[in-house]
Amino acid sequence: MNIMNIGIESAKHDTQELFEANQAERSRLLASVRDLQLATRLLVQVEAQRLAVRAPGDARIGRLAATERTLRERVSVLGTEMEVAAIRVPPVSKTDTLVHGRITDDAQRAPGRVTAMLVRADGSALEGVKAVEVDDAGYYAFVIDPEAAAKLTEQDKLSVVVQRGDMHVAPTAASNFTLKAGTVAVKDVALGDAELKRLQLRGDVSVKAAAAPPATVAKATRTRKDS
Numbered sequence: 001m002n003i004m005n006i007g008i009e010s011a012k013h014d015t016q017e018l019f020e021a022n023q024a025e026r027s028r029l030l031a032s033v034r035d036l037q038l039a040t041r042l043l044v045q046v047e048a049q050r051l052a053v054r055a056p057g058d059a060r061i062g063r064l065a066a067t068e069r070t071l072r073e074r075v076s077v078l079g080t081e082m083e084v085a086a087i088r089v090p091p092v093s094k095t096d097t098l099v100h101g102r103i104t105d106d107a108q109r110a111p112g113r114v115t116a117m118l119v120r121a122d123g124s125a126l127e128g129v130k131a132v133e134v135d136d137a138g139y140y141a142f143v144i145d146p147e148a149a150a151k152l153t154e155q156d157k158l159s160v161v162v163q164r165g166d167m168h169v170a171p172t173a174a175s176n177f178t179l180k181a182g183t184v185a186v187k188d189v190a191l192g193d194a195e196l197k198r199l200q201l202r203g204d205v206s207v208k209a210a211a212a213p214p215a216t217v218a219k220a221t222r223t224r225k226d227s
Contacts, residue, residue, distance in 0.1 A: 086135075
C-alpha cells in the first residue's frame with residue numbers, strides 16, 4: 001500500500017490504495033475461513049466413516065452428516081464471497097454512464113466465461129459500446145461516454161444479452177430498462193437452468209441454489225473520479 005498523504009492532491013489516490021488494501025485483506029480472511037471450514041468438513045467426514053464401520057447404528061452418524069452438509073453450504077457461500085471480493089468496479093467520471101453487474105447461476109456463482117452485450121430493444125448494439133467478456137467472478141461493466149449517453153432517451157429500451165459462441169440469451173432481469181447520462185445502473189443476472197443449457201454452460205446438470213445469496217454488486221463500493 002502506497003499512501004502519499006499530501007492533502008487534496010493525493011486524496012483520490014490514497015482512497016483507492018486504502019480500498020485495494022481492504023479488499024485484499026477481505027479476500028485473505030475469506031480464504032482462511034474457507035480453508036478452516038474445508039478442514040473441519042474433512043474431519044467430520046472421517047469421523048462419520050469411522051463410526052459407520054465400528055457402530056453402524058450410532059445416532060451420531062446422522063448428526064455428523066447434517067453438520068457436513070452445513071459445512072458444504074458454508075464453503076459454497078464463502079467461495080461466492082471470494083468472487084465478489086475480487087470485483088473491481090471501473091473508475092468513471094461524473095459525466096460517464098455505467099451499467100454493470102454479475103452474471104451468475106441460481107447459486108450466485110459465476111457460470112463460466114461468457115460475453116455480455118448492451119443492445120437496444122430491436123437487438124442492435126448500442127453505438128460506441130463494445131461487448132465485454134465477464135471476469136472470473138461473472139462481473140461485467142459497460143462504461144458509456146457522455147456523447148453516446150446523450151443520444152439515449154426515455155423511449156430507448158435497453159437489454160443486457162449474454163452470449164457464448166453462437167448462442168445467446170436475453171435474461172428478463174436485465175431487459176427493457178432506460179438510462180440517463182451520468183448515472184449508474186446495476187443489472188445483476190441469474191441464469192436459469194434453461195438459459196445455462198442453451199449457452200452450454202451446464203450441460204444437463206441442473207443448478208440449484210446451495211445457500212442464501214451474497215451481497216450483490218449494488219452494495220459494492222463504487223469509485224467515481226472527479227470530472
